[in-house]
Amino acid sequence: MSRRGEPARHARVTPSATLRYAVDVRPLDRLTTIRTKLGVLVLASVTVSSILVWAGRSYNGRWYMTFPVAILLSLLVTQVLARGMTSPLREMTAAARAMSAGDYSIRVRTTSRDEVGQLGHAFNAMAADLAQLAEAQRAIVANVSHELRTPIAALRAQLENMVDGVTEPDEEALEAALAQTERLTRLVTYLLDLSRLEAGAAGLHLQRVRLRDVVEEVVAAAAHAARASGRTVEWVVDVPEDLDATLDTERIHQVLLNLLSNASRHSPEGGTVRVVGRGGQHGGVVLDVVDDGPGIPQHERDRIFERFERGTGAPNAAGRSTGGTGLGLAIARWAAGLHGGSLAAIDPGERDGATLRLTLPDQPPTP
Structure with missing residues (x-):
């Protein structure tokens, strides 16, 4: 099981996810706030467009011909930077859809240091906890089934033997059946206490x-x-x-x-x-x-x-x-x-x- 806040050991990374990581450029990950990233994005866009317009005016005097090109390049720069900023959000959306289908193995790439990166870390911790909880629930169901099956099978065999006349319903046979019944009662009591533990519904009468x-x-x-x-x-x-x-x-x-x-x-x-x-x-x-x-x-x-x-x-x-x-x-x-x-x-x-x-x-x- 993974510890809280750490990716699960069985976290799945698909080939498509690996390819996406390779082409997903995130040059602004070192910045620590979204506001700073947005400021850098606006500055980069304005700088590119200004340089192109100035170059067009200086070399041929037809700045209005370079203006559309400046706009297109500014949009391209904005797209590249903005895509890197929003990539964790898209990954969390895909992971949330997978988790709704019962797959808790997908993790989000968290290289950003801003609020979105912190959200990604929290999302991974939540996914690890949900994976651990799902595994624990499966283990509890399997163990409870095993624990109930053993005394029920023994009790059934004893009763069938008495009904079929193989075993006389004497004191020893009845005590054995009673012991299995008490074991079942004890197990059910424990399970009820366990459900109260999970629900936090138990109180104290001090x-x-x-x-x-x-x-x-x-x-x-x-x-x-x-x-x-x-x-x-x-x-x-x-x-x-x-x-x-x-x-x-x-x-x-x-x-x-x-x-x-x-x-x-x-x-x-x-x-x-x-x-x-x-x-x-x-x-x-x-x-x-x-x-x-x-x-x-x-x-x-x-x-x-x-x-x-x-x-x-x-x-x-x-x-x-x-x-x-x-x-x-x-x-x-x-x-x-x-x-x-x-x-x-x-x-x-x-x-x-x-x-x-x-x-x-x-x-x-x-x-």
Whole structure:
């Protein structure tokens, strides 16, 4: 993907565009304003016509015969200079038509230093952003289709087996079907949150709460989910009793539940997941979720917060797939950002495992 303000790597330059660049003379590109260019254009036209009229009068005395020639040459000079001035505008018109048809690869030649050149740079930046957005939308559609197809196919196969009598509708089969249904529900919830993120339509319902109460509630939910999946994990809450915070409990519950679920899935059997809280240096609170899993490689500590990114490390301590959607951490970071805080994977130091740090300010910004 191209960075903002830079031409995309796949920007297309056609042979006709190359030929046009070759014959498109732009002698006034070094001038920094359109007013200066117009002044130079008028001066050049008047100078050419004046020289020709003066030459005709000096050499044969018939200035009126050279007058039409002077006018034609002045128009020619004006045409050459004006064409170079308006070339970026014509290129932007052609590029806009191509973009309306879905082609975001065309870029405008921006050698001019005046207002038109600045417009050309802005146009190229816009085209690069639109190309990146279109690519991201295609990736989201492809990833969502893949994520939905997997649990739907598994659920359909289980139900067909029960209908056909291949599998008895016993407790184990029903629990497997329920797990796929819960995965679908989780994915749809994430997608709804993602749509709110894109639309900027999410708000906060802030209240002053005791942080330990919120953490203990989320830990209880995560412990129940771990037991339901047959995992044995020890949970430790190390949050001061008197630590208060202003936050949206529903959003922070969503963030912490995602962090604790990930920590539980990646911890070894019988491992420990710790939630450590303290006050921030400049007010606010800091919460660390620490596990005993394989850890997060340094080069992936930012990538794991991207949409549909699961990382390339081991799936979990047992070597099994975690069944994640790759959306939870992206939405968790977004929810932390709504509070004016941050969510990051930090260096665990000498110990093994991963540490994810949630930082929240004392007074979140008003949405």
